[in-house]
Amino acid sequence: METLGEQLFGQALLGLAAMTLWRLCEAAFGQTVEGGEKWSRRLGSLGMAVFYAAICVGVMQTALVCGSAGGRPGDETSKEYTARLLDWPGGRVIVGVFGAVLIVVGAVILVRSSTAAAHLKCP
Numbered sequence: 001m002e003t004l005g006e007q008l009f010g011q012a013l014l015g016l017a018a019m020t021l022w023r024l025c026e027a028a029f030g031q032t033v034e035g036g037e038k039w040s041r042r043l044g045s046l047g048m049a050v051f052y053a054a055i056c057v058g059v060m061q062t063a064l065v066c067g068s069a070g071g072r073p074g075d076e077t078s079k080e081y082t083a084r085l086l087d088w089p090g091g092r093v094i095v096g097v098f099g100a101v102l103i104v105v106g107a108v109i110l111v112r113s114s115t116a117a118a119h120l121k122c123p
Contacts, residue, residue: 016052016056020052024045026049027043027046048105
């Protein structure tokens with residue numbers, strides 16, 4: 001892990017992988033807060049695990065492309081994936097839903113982190 005952490009994007013990759021595992025554990029065993037056993041909380045944790053895993057894969061692909069000689073830029077690769085997906089039946093809907101989910105999850109994370117930061121008291 002130390003070697004990976006020293007690589008380009010290594011710390012981000014390890015952090016995202018840890019967040020993915022944490023959310024998967026919450027989905028499997030429940031959260032440690034009151035009501036953490038509810039299926040809605042477990043489903044939310046599973047959704048966050050999928051979100052973090054998708055970002056982790058993106059970071060890993062970027063790190064691999066940037067680390068290889070003559071690799072293609074990450075933007076070009078994601079455009080190829082999107083173009084391939086748009087060719088599928090219902091591809092526009094899939095891309096649209098995926099984009100909307102990313103926006104909503106990002107907004108939820110932003111709101112939760114900003115409200116949690118507002119409750120912190122600095123000495």
